[in-house]
Amino acid sequence: MQLDKLLQSQGFGTRKQCQILIHRGHVSINNDVVHDHKFRCNTPNFQFSVHGEKFSYREKVYIALNKPQGYECSHRTQHHHSVFELLPDHLIERNVQSIGRLDQDTTGLLLLTDDGQYLHQLTHPKKHVLKYYQIHTTEALSTDVIKQLQNGVELRNEQGLFQALNFEKIGERHYRFAISQGVYHQVKRMIVAVGNHVDALHRDQIAELKLEQLSIQSGEWCYLSESEYQSATVRAISENNT
Known part of the structure; x- marks a missing residue:
């Protein structure tokens, strides 16, 4: 994948904006500044830096947020802050969505993703995820x-x-x-x-994903590993109490 296309896929702006980032020397790979927007990237495990901050290529993102009180799970809020204010711009640009919603006065574990299939997997009423x-x-x-x-x-x-x-x-x-x-x-x-x-x-x-295992304080977020985000999809065996 070309470097400008890769940056665009990761939420760093339009393709033109990403080309400008590259041409101005704001993107580096292995600590070397890259000025060629056509630089070829091997996406698996690919790492890069923008403005000195390190990133890893992620085809899809799976995020856990420890939601504070007074935040709504909406991009357009009227009376409270939005949980999306707690995320960096490049994730907003990727159009991450909350998987279900917590009321503004409810705190705790909230998952977000730009993977529509995963979102559906957790929110469909027949899935019975606890x-x-x-x-x-x-x-x-x-x-x-x-x-x-x-x-x-x-x-x-x-x-x-x-x-x-x-x-x-x-x-x-x-x-x-x-x-x-x-x-x-x-x-x-x-x-x-x-x-x-x-x-x-x-x-x-x-499901089997516990907030305490993620070590994120109120208002903080983290990327989930594959094993972590898959653990949140485990369905209940039955709806009987154990």
Whole structure:
């Protein structure tokens, strides 16, 4: 692949803009400045620098973000910041999209990608990928209410039952469970359905991918390795509690 085409594919601007970057000496390979925009690149494991910052060629990008409170999963927001403000320009140029959404007041693990097939794989309702949340409730949940959530509750204008899977009690008014459907405001609506409210909500795991393993603080992001982003696609064996 030509160097200008490669830079364009990596989000560094139009092909003309990438040619200008090269001609002005802002691109280097193996610490050597390259001025020829037709320089041939062998893309597997290819590394390069732009303005002194090192990059690796990535055909597709798979990103984990530790979403802070007060950010929306949208490019066009009205009342809050956008999660895309937390990403560098070259990723925005690649048109990365969030895989599902977290409410502005929900924190935790958010995945983003420019791979449409991967996005579909994680968001299709029939995929049943488990998403784990830590929930702080206004009132403590009784044993009967917990059983009700585990067995499944009805949500207004939705079909079927919505279960709290792999339920754990962490502390007083602090719980953790997984969901497999992912309808609008599902966890909050499930808690409302049993006569309570969510005070704080944090997603810490998607399938087998755990936020704590990624070592990213609130507001930080990282690229995912192949094994990491594939671990987020593991489907639930069943929707029964274990």
